[in-house]
Amino acid sequence: MLEKKVTKYLKEHNLLQVGEKLLVGVSGGPDSLALLHFLQGTGSQFGYNIVVAHVDHMFRGEESYEDLLFVEKYCEEHSIVFEGTRINVNDYIDESGQSSQTAARTLRYRFYKEMMEKHGIQKLVLGHHGDDQIETILMRLTRGASGAARAGIPVKRPFEHGQIVRPFLAVEKQDILDYCGRHGLTPRLDPSNEKGSYSRNRFRLSVLPFLKRENIKAHEHFQRFSEELREDEELLLELTKSKMEGIWAKQSKLESAIHIKELMEMPNSLQRRAIQLILNYLYGENPESLTAKHTTQIKELFMNPDPSAELHFPKGLLVKKSYDFCMFSFLQTKPKTYYLKLEVPGETVLPNGYKIKAQYIKGSSCRNSNSTFLMPAHAASQPLIARTREDGDRMYLKGLHGSKKIKDIFINEKIPIEKRGTWPVVVDSSGEVLWVPSLRKSSREAENGDDQQIYIYLEYIKV
Known part of the structure; x- marks a missing residue:
């Protein structure tokens, strides 16, 4: 009982x-x-x-x-x-x-x-x-x-x-x-x-x-x-914490640095937890979109033979390797252009502090706004890509005849110039522009959900 x-x-x-x-x-x-x-x-x-x-x-x-x-x-x-x-x-x-x-x-x-x-x-x-x-x-x-x-x-x-x-x-x-x-x-x-x-x-x-x-x-x-x-995790974390003093080169919420060599000399199970402790310290409370995949990406960055490389993480965190050091910084305000394959189904974190969540659904059980996009799965030319705007980008707008420049959409929507460089544009494998999240949709969006058909449903969400 x-x-x-x-x-x-x-x-x-x-x-x-x-x-x-x-x-x-x-x-x-x-x-x-x-x-x-x-x-x-x-x-x-x-x-x-x-x-x-x-x-x-x-x-x-x-x-x-x-x-x-x-x-x-x-x-x-x-x-x-x-x-x-x-x-x-x-x-x-x-x-x-x-x-x-x-x-x-x-x-x-x-x-x-x-x-x-x-x-x-x-x-x-x-x-x-x-x-x-x-x-x-x-x-x-x-x-x-x-x-x-x-x-x-x-x-x-x-x-x-x-x-x-x-x-x-x-x-x-x-x-x-x-x-x-x-x-x-x-x-x-x-x-x-x-x-x-x-x-x-x-x-x-x-x-x-x-x-x-x-x-x-x-x-x-x-x-x-x-x-x-x-219980096991608590013990391993305590072991990891005891070794962290020799790993930090600089410790600050906005900008930190670590010694890569010292971290990589730890046992593999402690390496992962050291990276998690570093991210926990920087974020305070980790975003939902931060997963084991990001820990793996940092380890791959450390093992990369190139002396310099960088990663863009949720909420604008820049992870930058430079020889034997790795810097973690929230001070970078202008990420470089990006070209990211959308995980379908899954979540793709963008450098501008947002993510695109993709899932397969039946019918119309979803929100309908400029922050969402719905298209029949069979009609989607995959992979779908989220990238920054390129010169000459145009989109056939839903509900209107003809196409419009993405640049003009930004102007009409009064998007500040500093945000336009990192605003995502979603395209299919042929390069056709499908959606400018939160702003406008293309004519490729489905009109109504059909319970007998499978759709790809995209959501643009703040991390």
């Missing part, structure tokens, strides 16, 4: 203390409602003081507002302090350029932070469970994550001046649904969880059932893998 598993897990990991004040994130769905109900029950034994936080992201209009009212009513009936807010995440997406899921998470955790400060709370309790863990680990491995990121969701981690803890990682989704049934809970259900347009949903609907058929305890094995990998 869920109660025994979670109680044992709480003790093993020392997650909650007697009389502790807790902020519980509750969406109204089965996971978070079961978590709140469980904490209410154990709270009678351990004296937990609970505050509930709910965020309506306003993606589903009146339906998501009803989720907020549902959680508010539950808290009122059980004399629990409720803190709810409505945030128009779509407005933030347009402002930040983040994906819908990343933007929603950013704003949700910002609200959690505010509520912890308001109520003087040190622990944020969330309802992620064992199936979430499987999905997260597989998604990150598929994306090419490195280091501790491969371990998925941590049982507990620092958050602001406190911690996030996740007691339900010990159980699977079915345990939670059974718990809701036994206790007469009627959670709200989010229909977007069934949409195949979200990568997490595809793992949940297609991959998890297969794993559960292979081994009904798969979630337990993934959780053990997560915890062991995280």
Whole structure:
């Protein structure tokens, strides 16, 4: 039963203390409602003081507002302090350029932070469970994550001046649904969880059932893998940190330098982690688009026989090799021209601080704006290329007759001169201009999605 598993897990990991004040994130769905109900029950034994936080992201209009009212009513009936807010995440997406899921998470955790400060709370309790863990680990491995990121969701981690803890990682989704049934809970259900347009949903609907058929305890094995990998990673990082003093030649957030020879003399497993530590230091918090691929690129740069070479990384980081030194700098404001093959499916980071995310989809389950581009896969002359503007570039504009110079598009859209040199132009293998991200689309864009056809869907997103 869920109660025994979670109680044992709480003790093993020392997650909650007697009389502790807790902020519980509750969406109204089965996971978070079961978590709140469980904490209410154990709270009678351990004296937990609970505050509930709910965020309506306003993606589903009146339906998501009803989720907020549902959680508010539950808290009122059980004399629990409720803190709810409505945030128009779509407005933030347009402002930040983040994906819908990343933007929603950013704003949700910002609200959690505010509520912890308001109520003087040190622990944020969330309802992620064992199936979430499987999905997260597989998604990150598929994306090419490195280091501790491969371990998925941590049982507990620092958050602001406190911690996030996740007691339900010990159980699977079915345990939670059974718990809701036994206790007469009627959670709200989010229909977007069934949409195949979200990568997490595809793992949940297609991959998890297969794993559960292979081994009904798969979630337990993934959780053990997560915890062991995280422990191993912490030890290797400590070993790497002990050797970093001799590697730094100059250490500054804006401009740093290292001794290549000293780094390359370390064991291979420590070399990777040394590079990760350097990037962690420079970025503070790594962009989502930074993966194991970037670590590999830096190692290849070090092993390149040419004495001088450079790489352009997310958020304008220039990685430049010069003989026995490697410089890392955010001070470069004018990257050179580029010509990058788009990863389809995948993500391609551009030197201007943006990336192009490409995926194969069915139908029209996607955003439609100048920051997106949709075309039938069979009609795409691949590889697709993102490059800087070239003299004479023209594009046949969607909805208009004839072509227009890309230079004139920049002028009409009032793009500053300093940005035009790094603005991407997407072309196909024949050199035909398909799209100037965020500005204009060509007549090659599909008019409407057809559920019987496969499309290539491109998104231009700020890193």
